[in-house]
Amino acid sequence: MPGIDNIMENPFRMETMLEYLAEHPDKRFAARAAHNVCSTLENKMDKWGETNRKFYNKLLNTAEYLAAKTTLSSFPSRMYLELTNACNLDCPMCGQSFFRGKRALLDPRVVNKLEPIYPYLDDLCLAGFGETLIHPHLKEIIYAIPSYVPTRIITNGLPLHEEIIDFLTGNLHSLWVSFEATDPETYQKIRGVDAYHRLLDQIRQLQETKERRGTDLPRLFFCFVAMQRNIHQLPAYIEQASKLGAEGVHVNFLTVFRDSLKEQSLYFDREKAEEYFEKARHVARSCNIELTLPSDNGSGGSSFFRCAEPWQFSYVSATGDIIPCCVYTYPLGNIYSTSFSKIWNNEAYQTFRHSVNSPRSRHQRCRRCIIDANRTRWDENRHFQLIDKKNRLIEEKQDA
Numbered sequence: 001m002p003g004i005d006n007i008m009e010n011p012f013r014m015e016t017m018l019e020y021l022a023e024h025p026d027k028r029f030a031a032r033a034a035h036n037v038c039s040t041l042e043n044k045m046d047k048w049g050e051t052n053r054k055f056y057n058k059l060l061n062t063a064e065y066l067a068a069k070t071t072l073s074s075f076p077s078r079m080y081l082e083l084t085n086a087c088n089l090d091c092p093m094c095g096q097s098f099f100r101g102k103r104a105l106l107d108p109r110v111v112n113k114l115e116p117i118y119p120y121l122d123d124l125c126l127a128g129f130g131e132t133l134i135h136p137h138l139k140e141i142i143y144a145i146p147s148y149v150p151t152r153i154i155t156n157g158l159p160l161h162e163e164i165i166d167f168l169t170g171n172l173h174s175l176w177v178s179f180e181a182t183d184p185e186t187y188q189k190i191r192g193v194d195a196y197h198r199l200l201d202q203i204r205q206l207q208e209t210k211e212r213r214g215t216d217l218p219r220l221f222f223c224f225v226a227m228q229r230n231i232h233q234l235p236a237y238i239e240q241a242s243k244l245g246a247e248g249v250h251v252n253f254l255t256v257f258r259d260s261l262k263e264q265s266l267y268f269d270r271e272k273a274e275e276y277f278e279k280a281r282h283v284a285r286s287c288n289i290e291l292t293l294p295s296d297n298g299s300g301g302s303s304f305f306r307c308a309e310p311w312q313f314s315y316v317s318a319t320g321d322i323i324p325c326c327v328y329t330y331p332l333g334n335i336y337s338t339s340f341s342k343i344w345n346n347e348a349y350q351t352f353r354h355s356v357n358s359p360r361s362r363h364q365r366c367r368r369c370i371i372d373a374n375r376t377r378w379d380e381n382r383h384f385q386l387i388d389k390k391n392r393l394i395e396e397k398q399d400a
């Protein structure tokens, strides 16, 4: 490749080259070239310095993914740290209402064990299957994470009492409140409790506390699970979010995980859903609020989806299990007994990285992956993931 030495000396050119290689149709050529980038960056690792460490790690991580390396010198840039898999609510539309597995609280000492990873993270999401704000040691966990780490919590918002608001204000980077109604009746039908007005009051209290202390943190975002029962409320919901000071609204489809939820799925009423998405876009533009609708970038074609999650991301569950993404729930190690760095390159992780992008050995869970970027918004797999009471996919068990 002409000028390759010049490119290798300039990290920004290297970044452009990696983008080019990611799109290159000849995957073998791209892997060979990415391999060269890996060697160059690995040789310079001890000269990265504190300020550039995150940027160079990301370059190396991308190169290692493109080169299909299974043992990595780079670390993930995104992480989920699940504080608990228990919840204060029992919403019928959530897997929580069905799950009968063991409940757990994360041992706060795990936060210190993850210290070597923090300098590389763009996003540390303190969330997972349960309600983060009910962890009894939440305050000490928040204070133990260095302030430079971009932290995020996803919550149903109901445990957001004065004391929690007090220590989250100025110390958490963003708070994502998940609720999907503009009136108390709809809220109660979806969430199973009569708490709509209380929730809104608590959100206002958070915003007032931020203003009083002169801080933007935590930045506020809302999550809306779209279904038959509430899709008509989406435009008004965005207006309400804007009035409450939220910066954005993130919309997801209801996932049908058991038969009784099918009647709430928008899968059977696409025209209505698209009509309200269009209205929602219009309102979001006029309120100047960021709106993320269920992604629709996929062509729906049969091209093979290449997954980068086992390189870029890792999930630490409340039981200490390390899993490679939010979908594949089989543990590759446990942080209570082993350091993250050791698990990151252990045999189980290497085998998984080797198989995930191989059409022949890809796991069944990956074949039905809900985040497959080739899928359209209306792909069946985006709407239906029937599970049993241990959170295992029913189709997967039938295939086994």
Ligand code: SF4
Pocket (backbone or CB within 6 Å): 307, 308, 309, 310, 324, 325, 326, 327, 328, 356, 365, 366, 367, 369, 370, 371, 372
């Ligand atoms: S389940 Fe999906 S996101 Fe997870 S590793 Fe497999 S393909 Fe990637």
